[in-house]
Amino acid sequence: MKNNELETKNELQDESLFNGSLGRRSFLQYAGASAAALALVAAGCRKDRNFGDISGGATLDFKDDFGVLNYAYALEQLEAAFYIQVASNPPSAFSATQKAYFQDVQFHEIAHRELFKKALGTAAIGSLEVNFSAINFSDAASVLATAKTFEDLGVSAYNGAGVRLKDAKYLVLAGQIVSVEARHAAYVRDQISNGSFADLGSLSAFGAVDANGLDASLTPDKVLPLAAPFIKTKINVINL
Template sequence: MSQNTTGYAEPGLASIEIEGMTRESFLIKSALAAGAVYGVGMVGPFVRQAFAAEAPSDAGDIKILNFALTLEYLEAAFYKEGLGKVKFTGGTKAVITEIGANENEHVSTLISTIKGLGGTPVTAPGVMFPYKDEKSFLMLAQVFEDTGVSAYNGAGPAIKNKDLLAAAGSIVQIEARHAARIRLINGELPAPEAFDKALTTDAVLAAVKPFIKA
């Protein structure tokens, strides 16, 4: 069983409300509740099962999921590389390990979802990350996590399938916790504003373009 080893709680998953009680909605709601009790690593298989039971979505939802997948590829690659190159101090390595595992789960879930909806997942892009030590890695991690949260905030209203929207909401909650944890490590306020901003697709792509190889 996967356990949370970072020392910070993930209490909000069980409280997400999902309209209706179709079989698919019930599966997703059960998955989110399991995540609150057992940790986010337990959520993915159940969410994938619910996604597989969904009727095919339109091309717009698949496009949004591929956009999210690109960001998750970027984050997963970043944490994997960092764990192999950076000498982390204190308990930071455990935090980065847990975040990296979450990002890998997001990647696998999005790939399965896109395939289940009849779409083709985008391939992982080549990446390049300009950090040289623990401090610069953590500053870049803050940029990625803040951007990821704002990206999901911006994309959410365009998702038409309500169950996909609920599942995306569960992912953005975890991304927000990542952002808060990294901010705390960097000596900053975990939630400096009462409301988070939403970024357009173009704005997000412009923000991450320097880290993607052509």
């Protein structure tokens, strides 16, 4: 058991955002995160392909499923970076329950990030550099507001990207992840205002539930500009 854990830990250690050790708990979360789906994706994505950088940035090529998966990978990198920073030093005003929640969610987002990274292999974009200068990590309201933005945006992004996926197994994987992101979104909204688990009746920039009870669906050309203020790395988009 110890040898297996050591091997897995070595595999997960990389030059990722914040260069933090995942630790045993997060490893267990990652190891249990849709292993069957990972095997399917890895089987389809292990190809001699590398998107590389353009002008020092990361390129999202939407001509096929690889581009959509890298798009999701970029968003998961952003979320993982945010939750890692919050969990490592939560606002003092957070309750014990809130601190535990952000600890757990960082493991979910790390698992999602590593799932895409491993599945994409050589086709994966590099690690993104984030820009969190507008976030006051010592202020509970600022942290919750940012978490709401990221979660609502993530749900809308997955909903909008699904139609671009040609392989059904990738669509299933995206559905499994967006349902987790929606749980996060509902919880965060409830912390800000009890019972406000979604925007009802009108669409907002980051997503809402419409009159038919459906969450918003935002296309990549709408999502990326909303995420851009939080990302230093230049994102190049082609074949969108």
